[in-house]
Amino acid sequence: MKIALAQQNYHIGNFEDNTRKILEGIRLAKQAGADLVVFSELCVCGYPPRDFLEFDDFINKCYAAVDIIKEEADTIGVLVGSPVRNPAREGKDLFNAAWLLYDKQVKGVAHKTCLPNYDVFDEYRYFEPAYSWNVMEFKGKKLAVTICEDIWNLGDNPLYRNCPMDIMMAQQPDIMLNLSASPFDYTHVEDRKAIVKLNTQKYKLPMVYCNCVGSQTEIVFDGGSLVFDKDSNLVKQLPLFAEAFDVVELKDDGTFNLPVIVQAAELPDAEFNPTELDHNLCIAEVYDAIVMGIRDYFKKMGFSKAILGSSGGIDSAVTLAIACDALGKENVRAVLMPSQYSTGHSVSDAEQLSKTLENPYDIIPIKNIYESFLAELKPIFNDLPFSIAEENIQSRSRGNLLMAIANKFGYILLNTSNKSELATGYGTLYGDMAGGLGVLGDCYKMQVYALAKYINRNREIIPDKIIVKPPSAELRPGQKDSDSLPDYAILDRILYQYIERRQGPKEIKAMGFDAALVDRVLRLVNMNEYKRNQFCPIIRISPKAFGVGRRVPIVGKYLS
Numbered sequence: 001m002k003i004a005l006a007q008q009n010y011h012i013g014n015f016e017d018n019t020r021k022i023l024e025g026i027r028l029a030k031q032a033g034a035d036l037v038v039f040s041e042l043c044v045c046g047y048p049p050r051d052f053l054e055f056d057d058f059i060n061k062c063y064a065a066v067d068i069i070k071e072e073a074d075t076i077g078v079l080v081g082s083p084v085r086n087p088a089r090e091g092k093d094l095f096n097a098a099w100l101l102y103d104k105q106v107k108g109v110a111h112k113t114c115l116p117n118y119d120v121f122d123e124y125r126y127f128e129p130a131y132s133w134n135v136m137e138f139k140g141k142k143l144a145v146t147i148c149e150d151i152w153n154l155g156d157n158p159l160y161r162n163c164p165m166d167i168m169m170a171q172q173p174d175i176m177l178n179l180s181a182s183p184f185d186y187t188h189v190e191d192r193k194a195i196v197k198l199n200t201q202k203y204k205l206p207m208v209y210c211n212c213v214g215s216q217t218e219i220v221f222d223g224g225s226l227v228f229d230k231d232s233n234l235v236k237q238l239p240l241f242a243e244a245f246d247v248v249e250l251k252d253d254g255t256f257n258l259p260v261i262v263q264a265a266e267l268p269d270a271e272f273n274p275t276e277l278d279h280n281l282c283i284a285e286v287y288d289a290i291v292m293g294i295r296d297y298f299k300k301m302g303f304s305k306a307i308l309g310s311s312g313g314i315d316s317a318v319t320l321a322i323a324c325d326a327l328g329k330e331n332v333r334a335v336l337m338p339s340q341y342s343t344g345h346s347v348s349d350a351e352q353l354s355k356t357l358e359n360p361y362d363i364i365p366i367k368n369i370y371e372s373f374l375a376e377l378k379p380i381f382n383d384l385p386f387s388i389a390e391e392n393i394q395s396r397s398r399g400n401l402l403m404a405i406a407n408k409f410g411y412i413l414l415n416t417s418n419k420s421e422l423a424t425g426y427g428t429l430y431g432d433m434a435g436g437l438g439v440l441g442d443c444y445k446m447q448v449y450a451l452a453k454y455i456n457r458n459r460e461i462i463p464d465k466i467i468v469k470p471p472s473a474e475l476r477p478g479q480k481d482s483d484s485l486p487d488y489a490i491l492d493r494i495l496y497q498y499i500e501r502r503q504g505p506k507e508i509k510a511m512g513f514d515a516a517l518v519d520r521v522l523r524l525v526n527m528n529e530y531k532r533n534q535f536c537p538i539i540r541i542s543p544k545a546f547g548v549g550r551r552v553p554i555v556g557k558y559l560s
Contacts, residue, residue, distance in 0.1 A: 001141055003177075004029035004037040005236075007223045007244045009214030011300050012046030013058070019044070019065045022080060025245060026072045032247045035139055036077035040179050040212035041112075041148045042096065044069070044082035047181035047212060048219070053094060053126045059083055066099060066106075073101035077138050079145065081179045083127075084109055092128035098145050098179050100136050108136035112147035113164050119549040120183065120219055120540065133167045141250075144173035144205070148180040165203055175250060176200075176207040184222035184289050185543045186282040193226060193234065197264055200232040206254050213243055215296035218537040218547055220289045230254030232264035241288040283450050286541045287322065290439060293539035294326035297437055298412065307411040309398055309432070310334035310354065310361065312346030313471060317353055317462045318448050319416040319439045321455045324357045333411065334361040337398045339370055342474050349466050356461055369397045391475035395431030403434060412436040415536055420445040420488060422535065422546055423495050424521065425528030426481070432473075433535060441538035442545040444495065445471070445488040486517060494521045500544045529554045 006025030010018045022039060029037035041047055044065045045058070052058045062082045069080060077100060084097040096112035111130035115123040135142040146164050165176065176199065182192060200207050206229050213223035227236035227248050235258040238244040249257040298304060306323050310316045316334075323332045336350045347363070354361040373393045374381075381389075406413045415435025417427050419442055427433045440448055452462050471481040471488075485491055494513055497503040498521075505522055509515045533554055538547050 001036065001139060001250045002032070002034040002247055003208055003250060004032060004034040004245065004247045005208065005210045005225050005227070005238060006037055006039050007210060007213055007225045007238045008039065008043065009243050009296070010040075010043055010046040010212060012049055012216055013052055014046065014300075015044070015061045015065045018046060019068055022069055022078075023072050026069070026076060026078055028245050029247070030076050034076060034247050036079065038079045038177055038179065038208060038210045039081060040210050041081040041098075041181040042083070043080055043179075043212065046216065047081075047221075048121070048123075048216065049083075050122070050126075053083060059085065059094070066101070070101045070104055070106065074104050077102040077107075079177060079179060081147065081181075084111070086128050088128075092126060094127050095130065096123060096127045096147060098147055100138065100143070100145070102138065107138065108134075108145075110134075110136070110145040110147065116148075119544065130164065133164045135168050135171045135173045141175065142171060142173045144168045144171075144176045146176065146178050148178070148182060165199065169203060173205060174254070176203065176205050178207060178209045180209060180211040180225075181221060182211050183540065184220045184285070186286055186541055187543055189222065189224060189240065189282070189285065192224070193237075193262075196226050196228055197232050197234070200228045200230065201264070204230055204254075206230045206250060206256070208248070213241065215293045215539070216300075217297065218293075218540050218545070220293050220540060222285070222289065227256060227258070229256055229260075233260040234262040234264075235260055237261065240285065241292050283447070283454050286443070286447070287451060287454055289541050290322050290443075290539050291326045294323055294414070294437065294439065297537075297539075298327060301412070303410070303412050305331045305333065305409070305411045306414050307333045307335065307402060307406050307409075308414040308416060308435075309402055310336050310350040311474070312336075312342075312348075312350040312353075312466060314445075314448055314452060314462075314466055315416045315418050315440055316350070317466050318451050318455065319414055320353060320359065321357060321461055322439060322451075323414055324359050329357050329359045332357075332359045333405070333409075334359060335402060335405065336361060336363045337366050337401060338363070339366050339394050339474070341394075341476055341479070345465060345469075346474060349463050352463050353461075353466070356463075364401055366394060366397045366401070369401075370394055373397065386476070391473070392428045392431060394475050395428035395473075397431075399428075399431040399434040414439050415441065417441055417535075418443055418445050418448050419542075419546070420485075420492055420495060422532055422538075423499065423528075424485060424491070424524040425531055426473075426485060427531065429531055429534060433531065435536045438536050438538035441535070441547075442541045444492040446492045486521065490517070491521060494518060495525070498522060498525060499550070500542060502544075526552075526556065529556075 008021045083094045098110045100108040113130040117124040209226040211225045212221045222240045224240045225238040235256050334354050338347050413435045415438045418440045421427050472479050497508045508518050532546050
């Protein structure tokens with residue numbers, strides 16, 4: 001049996017474009033002589049549709065799209081993901097389903113069993129878990145069809161009473177086919193391979209795993225669809241961060257007409273998860289994920305041009321370089337807004353960066369704007385000493401200028417804040433925290449430096465002076481980040497343990513970190529949730545990003 005994998009980039013709710021892509025994938029599969037073509041989870045409507053699923057009209061359009069696709073499934077089998085209504089009166093109204101279409105008919109429907117409701121997932125809000133499991137017979141083969149998270153349950157999790165594959169094994173399937181919408185994070189690519197391998201080892205069956213690709217606001221799907229033979233050898237991997245199409249031929253003995261890429265024994269353990277923050281970990285993949293996150297956000301929102309504040313610091317420099325790669329240098333406008341506290345080299349460094357990148361830039365000094373604010377506030381401020389209030393006026397003046405230009409010319413403002421700053425509240429609401437999309441909001445400061453080095457891997461794009469100088473907000477004379485924050489190399493590791501690893505204060509202190517420092521850092525994280533709650537969407541590259549995947553109380557108290 002020849003099986004095609006269609007790894008595609010869908011747009012949530014764009015039924016016309018999604019259906020067009022699926023039909024094109026079917027035609028390619030027919031041209032290649034495939035018997036069956038596999039698409040990804042909820043490909044008809046795009047993933048994750050969230051509360052769109054609560055609209056009857058949305059579900060009607062899903063069914064209408066399936067009807068169109070069904071007409072093209074005449075001489076070829078088609079596996080697509082789409083919601084299906086639950087005819088029972090009990091439970092949720094919908095199932096997350098895989099439809100087998102052939103001979104212009106619906107030949108079978110499989111429902112998703114293990115509905116994730118952790119991190120960015122909230123499927124149990126909308127879907128009823130499956131209550132029956134059957135293989136689908138197609139052209140003399142028995143297909144065990146599962147959907148995304150089903151492959152992670154190997155029958156050992158007491159939270160799930162039923163494991164689809166355990167039940168379907170009694171029906172003697174020939175192959176496992178998995179439709180997936182598995183998002184990227186920097187631990188997930190190898191981990192995903194290991195989980196698929198474990199399934200092939202347990203069931204002694206080959207597996208075809210089709211993942212989607214593309215960014216949906218903050219979530220990036222990296223593709224990387226996989227094919228494993230019955231001996232748990234990796235024989236095919238589709239590219240990361242790109243649409244792709246390929247065909248494999250399944251032999252009667254459970255192997256494929258392909259050479260082995262990676263022997264089963266060479267794959268990492270399924271428990272792959274770094275215990276320490278490795279700033280070089282998968283940095284090329286992180287870079288590609290952010291590029292895709294920016295590019296898809298703009299394309300799917302109907303925008304083409306971006307603007308950002310360029311300060312001569314590392315965060316804005318990295319954001320600018322990545323944005324130029326994602327959108328084209330001519331579509332990214334940098335605005336330099338020096339104050340009387342800005343150093344001369346910060347301006348010249350930012351200018352040099354834009355000259356190297358060849359993107360348009362403007363210089364708008366804010367000294368007069370800032371002083372006019374102080375003059376108007378003087379009767380209220382009286383002779384109180386200079387404080388963070390005056391610092392924030394500078395940041396908000398810059399935010400106003402950027403938003404004014406963005407409104408005038410139809411730009412999207414890219415935010416340049418990093419995860420270390422967002423975690424500790426080192427940012428100004430409606431100032432440097434303004435923006436439509438957070439580019440580096442899931443990258444710790446040390447990871448931003450690693451990205452800068454990656455950007456400069458072939459030639460100097462970001463001036464070396466930007467990379468080596470001590471980071472500073474330059475809101476008062478001689479200011480450095482280290483005046484307010486611990487050294488980033490230490491701070492990032494504490495933050496990583498608390499945010500990604502979910503370690504409490506006692507556990508972090510037991511790792512050897514200074515107890516008073518741990519208390520201070522965790523207090524900063526907890527007390528600044530109100531700021532993050534007002535922040536823009538952040539491109540997710542880690543296992544635990546701020547935003548929809550991390551839900552903590554704004555007024556909660558959690559200290560040692």
